[in-house]
Amino acid sequence: MRWLLPVVALIVLIVVLVRTIPSAPVTTVSYSAFTQKVGAGQVKAVDINANGAVSGTLKDGRTFTTQIPTVLDTSHLDQLLRTQKVEVTGSRTTSGGGGWVTLAFLLVPLLLIGGLFLWTGRRAGRALSGGLSAMGRSKAKIIEAERPTTRFTDVAGYEGVKQEISEIVDFLRNPERYALAGATGPRGVLMVGPPGTGKTLIGRAVAGEAEVPFLSVTGSAFVEMFVGVGASRVRDLFGEARKRAPSIIFIDEIDAVGSRRGTARLGGNDEREQTLNQLLAEMDGFDQSSGIVVLAATNRPESLDPALLRPGRFDRHVTVPLPNQTERAAILAVHAHGKTVAPDVDWNVIARATPGFSGADLANLLNEAAINAVRAGGTVIDAQGLDDARDRVLLGRRESSNALLPEERHAVAVHESGHALVAALCEHADPVAKVTILPSGPALGATEQLPEAERHLYTEGYLTDLLAVRLGGRAAELVVFGEGSTGAADDLAGATQIAARMIREFGLSPALGPVGYGTGAHRLGTETAEEPLRRPYSEQTQRLIDEETARLVRQAEGQAVGLLREHRSALDALADVLAARETVDGTVVLDVLRRNRRGDDGLPGTGKVQET
Template sequence: MITAVRLPRRHASRSAKPGPPREPPKPPAAPRAPGWRPWLLPVILVALFVLLLSRAHNPAGTSLTYSAFLGKVDAGQVKTVDIDDKGGVDGQLKDGRKFTTQLPTALGPTGLAQQLRAKNVDITASGSSTGGSWVGPLAVVLLPLVLLGALFLWTGRQAARTLTGGLSGIGRSRAKIIEAERPTTRFDDVAGYEGVKQEIGEVVDFLRHPERYAVVGATGPRGVLMVGPPGTGKTLLARAVAGEAAVPFLSVTGSAFVEMFVGVGASRVRDLFDEARKRAPSIIFIDEIDAVGSRRGGIRLGGNDEREQTLNQLLAEMDGFDQSSGIVVLAATNRPEALDPALLRPGRFDRHVTVPLPNQTERAAILAVHARGKKLAPDVDRSVVARATPGFSGADLANLVNEAAIHAVRAGNTVISARDLDDARDRVLLGRRESSNALLPEERHAVAVHESGHALVAALCEQADPVAKVTILPSGPALGATEQLPEAERHLYTEGYLTDLLTVRLGGRAAELVVFGEGSTGAADDLAGATQIAGRMVRDFGLSPSLGPIGYAAPGALHRLGEEPAGETLHRPYSERTQRLIDEETARLVRQAEQRATALLRDHRPALEHLADLLTTRETIDGTVVQDVLRRWPGTTPEAPVPGPERPPP
């Protein structure tokens, strides 16, 4: 069972104005060689082999036996014969066909001459050819060897071309160079991210007009590092830079430097910067730079010397070129903590630009970009969709719009409606709707009670996010869901909000205890999420009186509640006694949240049962139905706000 409580993450983005007009494009490069030229030599060799083979098998005409030759002479069909001193006969029949035969010289005189004269056959004599007896057989033997050698030579050349220009090209950079023909993406195509576009736009402007900055003594940055979660548009911003810049743009991925051959990565780095110097002023873009710029270790066994050599060469190139040469390195990564400190210092990457997840306003702008070319129904409100998608990245929003379009086509519609977007959001968050997963009647009622408990506790807790929709239709691994939408973007979470969040998480299990007197396996996901949130309250946020104002947050901890920082279980900067105290405080917070949710639902038992009956009948209800049920069955404390659990004395 899933209670979809998506907490928004902070997102800052800005835009830069487009630069001045671009310079006229450079003349196009020389045309490439036609594709048929490499195949010319093999075709000629094969044709020559076939021709010589056919001539070896049939050099002069049809071969006749001596008896057949005599029969044709007797029949008067032979016109001319040419006999050599070895008894070889080349002749022509009266119908024009040529033939060859061999006289049996071992039998001695046979009277063939008289027989030929009697039939008026024109007889000539010639000497045998000294070369004809061995040239043909020798050609038949040697020609296959020659063809085989030529085939191996041609195959080797083709394989060498695939290795980026042969053995001499292994160390060449695999960067994609953009000069005359630039991408169509511009800064206007990137919604939001105003500050990011301004920072990168200044770099482009510096390369175009360095004299404007030289007047006040300013020097341009050597490198700009874009950092952000996956899907936030770092590569899209780089494409926009390539589209806006009037300077050469060299794009390469970090993995393109890594090779099985020692020293190849460093050679490719040198070649990349040499190409940039030839085209200066220019921009080098390295995507996923953590593949080559990972943190170097000390003295250890099993180190990757090739990767470290590549990183050392990159550090030397970034710090070694003349600042007036007009080369700027633009890089992107979603793992800044993995980068080497020497790569992050000023003088290499002077600017670190954060590309975070979009806020609500920016999500609405991003939805407008992805909705271009798609027909939206009048009931679609992009601001409502943006409010319903906290924590979504730009890639998530693009996928959402595409899933909505697919859902509209599946339903036989020609426009995308608000329901299509809502169903697409459920598909992205919860998975595919399992229409064939029929629940047993008692399971259906249990799921309705569980989700009703989540919804009522969320409506009764003062700081909890409002309920948007409750459903008991199975989707993916979830048998039901209670969706809450924040009224505004939150950047700071108070202790009261976190306490209400824990209480809502345990509302489903509390409803099962109130109605059935026992829990079930349906609360497994709720318990796991509540335990993680309570653990971070104690360990990271210092919200435990017993432990005190001490935080053990791991470096680079996630900004989303309910998720453990990576590597937390592998390295704990505290003792076993402290861990025991953390476990006790975590259990206390979760237990108090369950007791609070159980007390709320006992006081509102009629509302809980009525809401469960409505949910069983309708399968899906919205948040207004939950409020109506609470107004009709207000419980024992209808007006007073529900306080959180008391904090024990320190």
């Protein structure tokens, strides 16, 4: 039908050209002039239609037209034409281009519309006949001959995770080794971890390492607006895997299709639930010899349906946590490939300065450092560039145009000096790495602390000192100015949250006792906004929690105020140094503290005091 539209367009063009081609010149004369020409013998032939329109030809070849008045008696005209022997003909058609032209103009639009409907109908029919069959096909990306270049060596750290995944790959390569021991291969492996920890990267590494077909698909690729399409795609996916068995299926973000059933709002979601039911049926484990292993990744394991997590479906649950310090150093070295790094860069130092960073955060850190190097007119990433990139990631872009008033600048210097000195004076606090009063993002200044070692447990002494450090800025304002300011808003919110968790979850309140009200929402180290809506305790207990939280915060503020009043000279000296130099490191803080602190024996102190 591709020829229909051009043909119809050509017909329309021809008709228009026929209508617009100029014909021989025709002269219109009056009826009186016409009769005079007939009487003078100048008219050769005339054609008269039923409406009295006359078109004629003169003896000299010229043509003319006229109109006979219908109200007049034309018998004398008939006699005159007979006398002059003029050839007279009659016609029922009208002049002006012919009837076929008019008919063409009436039919061409109808033909054009009809042809358009016919063409679109056949096109839609072909799409429907092929589309309905293709709609239920899986959208999995099948990787066989050309596998990704990612290998396990590109995944730094996570040796335990890679070992479990490697065992699955080895089982698919050599199933007879496990059969001799009576072992059956796992049906599925679920990788759980915070966003950015490399779950998808590990899946790509499996595709690179495995010598079996690898089918990759995302959970959202199953769900459609039509009920039954997702289940059909699941069947097609496992059908393709069985044709290529032994094989691996990788489902990224499986929570998009594997969420708990019966929790959907507005009447439920039949399409998603049917898709999940089909996935459960395919993974049920009736055929142990199929040689199909399903890898899945999610950062929301609490939302998955329990039937999906039972043995026989996802037999193994592999946790991919945030990397520790050693793993962060290895990840940084991997992401540094292809970049020019200065000799002064120590990955162990950078790893120590980035606690809580995921693999994606570390990749972003190096990318920001490379952008800073280009912005500075170079191509080499140095230690200072990495430090600036870390501040950019944690605090936001540095606002060089955000000029503070002199009194604000002094207030920020006092505030940050309070944080730094309390951190240096508290026994369990992390060491101070850097103090700055340069605005970055929403923060007007920052005090950075770096832990000496990777922590996994936090004692009550550490948490108490952490509260005091958080309130050190407000305490400095109270000591120097006699009043607080809005600059401590974030500090107060963070301190209140830490104190509330100490009371509610960690059982560190003598008044409440060893009772913990954990919600289970911190499985991945994150908190949910719905937590306050599901309190498993009474209003009286909540009142007691509020009172104990306020007590801890007040106690921490009192501790910080007492330390700063005792070391008021060091506070003033450090504030002056900050106002002059804008940014100092932790050694400057300790040096100021030593030079302005009096020991009991008159000698400089160590920079640390016992908790009071």
